[in-house]
Amino acid sequence: MTKNVILVGVGGQGTILTTKVLSKGLVEMGYDVKMSEIHGMSQRGGTVVTQLRYGEKVYAPNIGDHEADMIVSFEKMEALRALPYLKKGGAMITDDREILSMPVLTGEQEYPEDCLDVLAKTVGNFTLVKAGEKAEELGNVKAQNICLLGALVTKLGIADKVDWKRIISETVPAKVVDVNLKAYEAGCAMA
């Protein structure tokens, strides 16, 4: 059975690195993995969507509407934007980070402040993970992504299938291995 996972965030939040760690682990577990990330203009502070599919044999690399089993969002409004991807009964993990977009900053559009409440009420399997806050507490806000990875692999039930800590250590820059390992543990505990 193919699993469809979508990671969303804002350019620069590290969604791509998270998917890199995740896909390495899934390959080690023996799965066929396809992952799709569109780069180019979206890097400049726009919405970033990374799609990952794994299973015995995966064909299409991308995920359409109502096809995702799991959405992980690094920012709460992006969780709302990604909701159409989620299939009924699917799970959502989101941070409560708020990053204002330009149309909000210029006052042309409103930021949906109530989005977490609405999502929690709508999606049965909803988990709020304050990963950004935790990462700041640990001393490096950039470890938010690996904290969310901890929550994600726990939710997917694959936290004990491979040595995620080793894969994290091999993937993130040497200087920040420790803080990322702590963030990973914290993420696992928050799922």
Added chain:
Amino acid sequence: MNEKVIMSGNEAIARGAYEAGVGFASAYPGTPSTEILENMPQYKDIDSRWANNEKVALEMACGAQAGGLRTLTCMKHVGLNVAADPLMTIAYIGTNGGMLVVTADDPGMHSSQNEQDNRYYSKLGKLIMLEPSDSQECKDFVKLGYELSEKYDLVVLLRVTTRVCHSKSIVTLEEPLPKQVKKYVTNVQKRAMLPAMAKVRHVVVEEQLAKVEEYANNCPINKAEYNDTKVGIITSGISYQHAKEVFGDTVSYLKLGLTNPMPAKLISEFCEKCDTINVIEEGEPFIETAVKALGYKCTGKDKITIQGELTAAIVQTSLTDKPLEEGYTVDIKAADRPPVLCAGCPHRGFFYSFTKFRDKVVALGDIGCYGLGVQTPFFGEEMCVCMGGGFSTTIGMAEALKAQGDSRKPMGFLGDSTFFHSGLTSLIDAVHVNSDVILCLLDNSITGMTGHQQNSGTEVNLMGKPVHRIDVVDMVMATGIDPERVHIVDPINQKEMDAALKYSIENEGLQVIVTRYPCALLKSVIKARGKKHCEIDADKCVGCKMCMKVACPSLAFKDGKAYIADVANCTGCGLCMQNCKVGAIKVVE
């Protein structure tokens, strides 16, 4: 070896070139093709370089392959338009070392100005065309491409799309061949394409293509997968993956990896065996037309959209009655989050200054980060066509505005890399006739939008070697333009920037403004900046929102006060500070 790794299509193309013993690779960056060449420097045996444009890249490769090296040239789909001139004739010359040209098309226009389907170039240019559908095939098809190119003496077009380039899947690595070098032997009849020789070569090319068609009918990458033959699907590239996702093993497939020349015999066999035929392809009816020309009925663009990028869901809803899974809906809506100019981006200073003169100019843009200036709140672009077009379009617009008594002055803008690409020739035209336009060269010392590729204005090249840096201002002055018409400014400094625009509007004839300020994302710039950033004194802030007018993503406004919402990304450029009438903003280290 035979290690399995996860690779993007672009990484796999680079790896394929390495395993095939390629000796020379050239490209101009363009999404979604850029990472192919970015991945090359790890393969030290391949001389890899960014060219100033796609035409130059292809011509350099032509020289290298004629000389005997296997060559790779990569570009985005619209880049092939720039390189089309040499490509059409190189096809007649044929190859000594194998020659592979990658066209990376962008269905869905994730990062492009059109979604042209470059498969047609294979017909126009008499090229062998290969269409991989995942990363493993990207690597395999590249290697096969060199064999075909050398065996049949033809150029190979490897046609990929964004979803193939930017998707990652598992690839098995193999041992590389040593660098392939064939002896160069003079052959004027084969390579000097004047009419007398070209007439002879055209005959040869057609003969060779006929041989490739024979091969295409019976080759490992064009294959039928027979299941139930009630429904037969003919497809290529990424569309094959979508088809398999939807139909699995319930239908038969003809998966085409080599689509020019089209394998007529193989298609006919498949159509004879299946009751109904569906062609599933993104973009134009390229395969569909070939199937119909053979006299077979099929569905195609009557069912599957010609627009955008396909997904399994689109294939499913277009060809079956099976509904999609159920999802969730909510009553609230996310605000838009378009990409924006980064905090500290020099283009912000340029565009903010432009807003003060909006009524006096017609702004014509170009391809690059400054394209983002089209959005709120700058609305700083009325037309955007292609690389270099930002300069040339002003020349015609000036005449059209004059013809209707419109006193506004056309103002074109483009960046340093775009200037080297094709803005230089446009500038020469403007200088030559002293066009009544303003040309703004936004020099941020790098090719920005595609993610910092070296260009002729940088001090090192792709391989990390020191090279002669060419200064854009020297190039401007080399046209012999009156120096009084050239204004070199710091775009963040609004006094300077405003003065240059004001002067250029008020004075007739060509005015060239060169803004010089490096991209805020350059590693050297980030390092030099250290912890420099802006601070806003909440007690002094009167909530006038003047600072917000520069539309910096680091700035926000809450409870009647502006504040720095994103200290980590604020560069302390001070553009917002120049707008603060009460001195509430200061730059701190």
